[in-house]
Amino acid sequence: MRILIIAPEQIPVPPILGGSVEIAILALAGRLARQHEVTVVSRTHKRYPAYSEIDGVSIRRVPGGRPSKYLTHVLRWLKSQSTRFDLIQIDNRPRFVEPVKRLCPHIPVSLFLQSLTFVSQPYMDSDHAAYCLSKADLIMANSASxxxxxxxxFPSISDIISKAWLGVDTDRFSPGPPRVRRGPFTLLFVGRIIPRKGLPILLHAIKRAQVQTDRKIKVIIAGHSVLPGYIRQMKRLKRSLGISAVFLGVVPHSRIHRIYRLADALVCPSQKHEAFGLVNVEAMSSGLPVIASRNGGIGEIVSHMRNGLLVDDYHRPDSFAVAIxxxxxxxxxxxxxxxxxRMDALSTFSWEASADHLSRIYTQYVENAR
Incomplete structure (x- = not known):
């Protein structure tokens, strides 16, 4: 089967620093390429040529910028192709579905959604979102939640939507050598430093957990913020609480697996709906228990008292302090x-398992459509 994957316009594939959608695109494409012929269209970047091949995946790059400009170049490239694709997957951009389907009316189009962001305000209103979704032949959601x-x-899509979990590179994200217990108990936070990710809750929780144990607690924070002054605000909070916290800033995804090996556990204190939570499976694959909000798709990954701890009252620092x-x-x-x-990551959340599941869905659909 010949599969075309259309990436969003913001971040190139492979991503230079981070971008969970682009990480997932390349990882899934590489595993799908073991069974199918896979092409990815992504935006240009000064570090990358117009064409490259990675893990058996052909990557074509066209000018990015505004979504409309990028889409115009994608459609122009697609129109020029002599190859007839058997299926087109569009990642996280419902606006792209109708123009692509209009150009390729006889090719099944799958929309792979990783959040509610692009079917919600301010990106689009519900009527426009419903229209865009109605043009897809298949819709993939990255969690049951x-x-x-x-x-x-959007009740009308119930017959065309399926769940397709994301995964993790279980070779790269693997346990490091055993950690000595003499040093501080090291927690890890990985992700965007924005209010909805709950970093203030974690910092307050560490202060409250510290009085319950003699062992020192340290937190490593890996991530950036698009909000001016927010990281300075978090650093001021750390100093006022008198806790040990290290802010690493942006860590490229190509090196983030090394940071997991510095920690004893990951904390994911998300305060709003998380569709999946890629950092959780990365931590699990690295042999770290996860303490996380029982929120959205997180509960499909983290099983309470099995591979981690889920916090029900996740708006309260005391609840996280008890778990820590x-x-x-x-x-x-x-x-x-x-x-x-680690065992659950290997058996359920590897990229191989994710790609096999997606391949079965796509193969069955294409065969039934013929």
């Missing part, structure tokens, strides 16, 4: 969770 949210908002202290005090629990986390 996102699938249910989409069906609730419990993990620190109960070594048997800690070891059981981290071992199971």
């Amino acid at each position: 996102l699938k249910q949210q989409l069906i609730s908002r 202290a419990e993990l620190m005090k109960d070594r048997a629990l800690y070891n059981r969770l981290r071992l199971q986390a």
Whole structure:
């Protein structure tokens, strides 16, 4: 089967620093390329040529910029191709579906959504979103939670939407050497530093957990913020609380696996709906138990008292403090969770498993459509 994947216009594939959508595109494409002929169209970047091949995936790059400009170049390139694709996947850009379908009316078009962002205000109103979704032949949601949210908002898509979990490179994200217990218990936060990700909740939780244990607690924070002054605000909060916190800034995804090996556990204190939460499976694959909000698709990944701890009252720092202290005090629990986390990543959340699942859905659809 010949599959074309159309990436969004903002970040190139492969991403230079980070971008969960672009990370997922290349990882899934590389695994799909073991069974199919896969081409990715992405935006240009000064570091990349107009064409390259990575892991058996052909990557074509066209000028980016505004979504409309990028889409124009994508359609122009697509129109010039002599290859007839069997299926086109559009990632996270519902606006692209109708123009692509108009150009290629006889090719199935799948819209792969990784959040509610691009079917919501201010990106588009519900009527426009419903129209865009109606033009897709298939819709993939990266979690059962996102699938249910989409069906609730747009009931007419219930017959064409499927769940397709994301995954992790289990070779690169693997446990490091055993950590000595003499140093501080090191927590890790990975992600955008914006209010909805809950970093203030975590910083307050560390202050409250520290009084429950003799062992020092340290947090490593890897990520950037698009909000002017927000990181300075978080650093002021850290100083006022008197806790140990290291802000690494942006860590390229090509090196982020090394940061997981510096930690004892990952904390994901998201305060709003998370469709999937890629950092959680990366942590699990790295042999780290996860302490996370019971929020959206996170509960499909993190299983309470199996491979991590889920926090129900996740708006309260005290709830995270209790979970942190419990993990620190109960070594048997800690070891059981981290071992199971790695096993679950290998069995359920590898990119191979994700690609196999997506391949089955696409193959069945294309065969039935012929």
